[in-house]
């Protein structure tokens with residue numbers, strides 16, 4: 001029988017932010033398709049938890065500590081991963097998120113949004129979340145003329161969401177950067193795409209979406225009412241997009257694209 005075009009056997013995938021909810025889910029998806037996966041992040045406990053989940057499902061994974069905002073720690077992580085799992089062929093850049101001081105409370109004054117909060121969100125999502133990992137891991141992909149980089153942007157990068165202007169603008173920049181890099185490396189064997197999730201409950205947004213008793217906050221309920229599918233997404237619902245973009249056979253002519261997985265949120269105007 002012909003080998004599936006979605007088979008990732010022989011690929012080595014790095015999931016930066018694989019310690020988080022969406023990154024962790026994407027790491028499991030890649031491992032289930034046959035890739036050896038390196039979970040990269042700051043939290044060893046959560047990273048090892050994901051490694052054990054992947055191993056229990058029959059996959060191969062390691063945890064490697066690194067701070068996405070520290071280029072030296074990323075380079076050290078890359079070298080350790082290459083030694084242990086071989087050349088990196090897939091990078092999921094999933095470290096990112098909003099921060100509380102960059103969220104404008106209802107009715108608050110946009111002019112009071114601090115520069116520190118703005119810079120912090122741009123640093124995490126654009127610099128640590130996309131630029132530095134692309135430079136560090138892209139170098140090894142270019143050397144072997146093979147690679148797929150997947151930046152995790154956001155639906156907020158296409159529609160500026162109220163209250164999270166810095167986050168929305170930073171993710172818009174991630175989508176723009178993705179297109180730049182795709183064009184830059186298109187003839188050098190490295191494809192660069194983005195996935196833009198809609199609303200998925202995760203660590204960085206759970207206080208925004210849920211009260212302590214598990215019921216929706218006003219904001220959470222508002223989001224559900226604006227989502228045609230009338231629910232939040234679940235991490236495993238990104239699996240298809242990530243495996244497709246990671247596979248050099250399934251998406252060989254796809255680069256510079258932003259794949260939206262949002263239950264229809266961005267197709268509505270009200």
Ligand SMILES: NC(=O)c1ccc[n+]([C@@H]2O[C@H](COP(=O)([O-])OP(=O)(O)OC[C@H]3O[C@@H](n4cnc5c(N)ncnc54)[C@H](O)[C@@H]3O)[C@@H](O)[C@H]2O)c1
Pocket residue numbers: 016017018019020021022023040041042043066067068069093094095096097098124128129152153154155196197198199200201202203204205
């Ligand atoms: N959850 C959503 O609804 C949603 C929607 C659109 C986009 N996203 C994006 O998906 C990505 C994953 O976020 P998530 O929602 O799973 O949140 P999460 O908080 O569960 O995961 C984010 C991960 O990034 C890691 N991280 C943060 N700073 C880091 C650093 N300096 N170095 C290394 N790791 C760092 C965190 O430790 C965490 O493990 C983010 O880029 C986020 O912006 C999420």
